[in-house]
Amino acid sequence: MFNSSTLSNKRILVTGGGTGLGKEISRGLLASGAEVYICGRRENVLKTTCEELSKDTGGKIHYRICDIRDPESIDDMVESIFTEGPLTGLINNAAANFISPTKDLSPRGYQAIRSTVMDGSFYTVLAVGKRWINLGIRGSIVSNLVTWVWTGSAYVVPSAMSKTAIDSMTKSLAVEWGPYGIRLNAVAPGPFPTEGAWEKLNPTGKSSGATDSSSVPMRRYGEMPELANLMIFLQADGCDYLTGQTIAIDGGHHLAAPSTFASLSDLSDDDWGNIRDNIKASAEKEKSERSIG
Ligand SMILES: CCCCC/C=C/C(=O)SCCNC(=O)CCNC(=O)[C@H](O)C(C)(C)COP(=O)(O)OP(=O)(O)OC[C@H]1O[C@@H](n2cnc3c(N)ncnc32)[C@H](O)[C@@H]1OP(=O)(O)O
Ligand SMILES: NC(=O)C1=CN([C@@H]2O[C@H](COP(=O)(O)OP(=O)(O)OC[C@H]3O[C@@H](n4cnc5c(N)ncnc54)[C@H](OP(=O)(O)O)[C@@H]3O)[C@@H](O)[C@H]2O)C=CC1
Numbered sequence: 033m034f035n036s037s038t039l040s041n042k043r044i045l046v047t048g049g050g051t052g053l054g055k056e057i058s059r060g061l062l063a064s065g066a067e068v069y070i071c072g073r074r075e076n077v078l079k080t081t082c083e084e085l086s087k088d089t090g091g092k093i094h095y096r097i098c099d100i101r102d103p104e105s106i107d108d109m110v111e112s113i114f115t116e117g118p119l120t121g122l123i124n125n126a127a128a129n130f131i132s133p134t135k136d137l138s139p140r141g142y143q144a145i146r147s148t149v150m151d152g153s154f155y156t157v158l159a160v161g162k163r164w165i166n167l168g169i170r171g172s173i174v175s176n177l178v179t180w181v182w183t184g185s186a187y188v189v190p191s192a193m194s195k196t197a198i199d200s201m202t203k204s205l206a207v208e209w210g211p212y213g214i215r216l217n218a219v220a221p222g223p224f225p226t227e228g229a230w231e232k233l234n235p236t237g238k239s240s241g242a243t244d245s246s247s248v249p250m251r252r253y254g255e256m257p258e259l260a261n262l263m264i265f266l267q268a269d270g271c272d273y274l275t276g277q278t279i280a281i282d283g284g285h286h287l288a289a290p291s292t293f294a295s296l297s298d299l300s301d302d303d304w305g306n307i308r309d310n311i312k313a314s315a316e317k318e319k320s321e322r323s324i325g
Contacts, residue, residue, distance in 0.1 A: 033261050038268050039066035043119050045110075046070050047100055047156060048126030050077040052226030053176065053259060055085070057123060060260025061267065062091030069113055071098040072126065075323040099325035100126050100152030103159075110159040118167060121267045122160045124153040124175040124198070129191040130232040130311045131293055133304060142190045149194035154201060161205070161214060170213030174266045175202060179220045179280055185242065185292035188233070199278050206276030215275040217266050222282025222291060224254040228318075233293075235310035236303075241295045248291075250283035 044061055048054040049070025058068050062085055070093065072078050078095035085093050094116075098109040113119060128148040132141065157173055164171045180192040181199040199218060206216045223243050234243040245253045262281055265271070285291040299307075 034064045034264050034268070036063065037065045038264060039064040042066040042121055042267060043113075043117060044068055044121035044123060044267055045113060045119050045156075045160070046123045046125055047098075047152070048072055049123075050074065050081045050095070052228045053221070053224055053256070054123070054125040055081050056256035057125065057176075057260050057263045058093065059085050059089060060257065060264055062086075062089040062093060064264050064268075065091070066121075066267070067092040067094075069094050069096060069119070071096045071100075071109055073097065073099050073322040073325045074318070076321060097323050100156060101147040101325065103151075103155040105324065106152070106155045107159050110156070110163065114163055118163065118169050119160055119171065120169070121172045122156065122174070123263060123267075124156055124173070126152060127176070127191070129188060129229070130315075131187045131235075131296065131307065132311075133187065134189045136304070136308075137190070145190035146194050149191060150197045153198045157201065157205070157216075161209060164214055165209070165212050168212075170272075171215070172267050173202075173205075173214065173216045174263060175199075175216075175218040177218045177220045177278060179222065179282055179286035179291050181218075181220060181278060183286055183290070183292055185294070187293040187296050188242075202278060203276045210275060213272075215272065217275060218278040219259070219262055219266070220278055220280045220282065220286075221259055222248060222254055222280070222285040224256065224259060231314035232311055235307050235314070241293045242291050247289035248283040248285045249288045252283065254281060254283065 044066050046054050046058045049058045050072040061068050082093045082095050096109045099105045128145050175198050177195045181196045185192045202216045202218045
């Protein structure tokens, strides 16, 4: 669909690029000629991904350890990248999420998700955007959202709220920063199974609602190159008039069936207890590998 020079001269930061969708998006950007920076909190994960993607694509990829819940950590990262040369693109991909009855969420549980998805994305956009404005550089920002920005979703309320806030930021800043030549768009993927998401959203292994491919009109999950191609298109030159849009890539899921967790209303308190234990075990394992945060 694209060639190895579609993104030549582009320098793109992918937050959360060490794993899952961020890693596969980075693979696509590199294969299209972009230089890529990825960030996250686990140095071992970032280093391994850089080695793998550099070997597979022959592209230039670098990592930064950064906790996007901390605005200072973001600003330090963006400053150190711009010292090597200005970015031309940003993909807001890092996120936190888990399924839980909303009544059982503590303030810290809510904040863990909001501070990553809403605040982290906003502060990253601000750190990159203000440098572009000062330097007179045009750029493309794409946020990785979810179709809950249109439907909402039970049992993942902090995520649905925070992603919707970034949808609103996308539309608002497309207007405010349009005169500077800065574009903001977003994508809203349907289910693309990843270890990180499935351990937090499908911890029983029994797909339902949002993680169920049988209710997708195309009767399958999304494939990583499909999402990577959309990201390449949104980072490439050629459709610069495209801004302020959120594009679903979900096989028609949200138009046909609840692409949400509404069906979890049938679970018992015991089921939820087991789910919480499974999610906490996954989170603890990831936490033990963190270099920051
Ligand atoms: C079609 C599908 C659409 C999918 C759309 C979106 C998908 C995604 O976004 S998937 C992304 C999945 N990846 C991640 O979540 C990676 C990052 N995750 C994390 O950092 C952790 O998993 C985290 C979210 C739990 C946060 O970790 P940390 O800040 O280290 O937090 P703690 O473990 O200390 O917990 C903070 C707070 O949260 C409460 N909590 C944790 N798990 C649960 C749970 N399952 N149910 C309810 N509450 C939970 C925890 O108890 C803490 O609160 P306090 O007890 O009050 O201290
Ligand atoms: N998988 C799916 O089906 C769908 C996913 N999405 C969206 O795609 C994106 C990626 O999800 P996915 O790949 O599935 O999940 P992952 O768990 O694999 O990715 C999350 C990434 O974010 C990073 N991250 C989390 N918190 C922070 C933080 N505080 N600072 C820096 N980095 C952080 C993690 O790295 P580390 O832990 O090392 O910090 C990890 O690399 C998310 O925005 C998600 O909402 C949207 C719709 C569907």
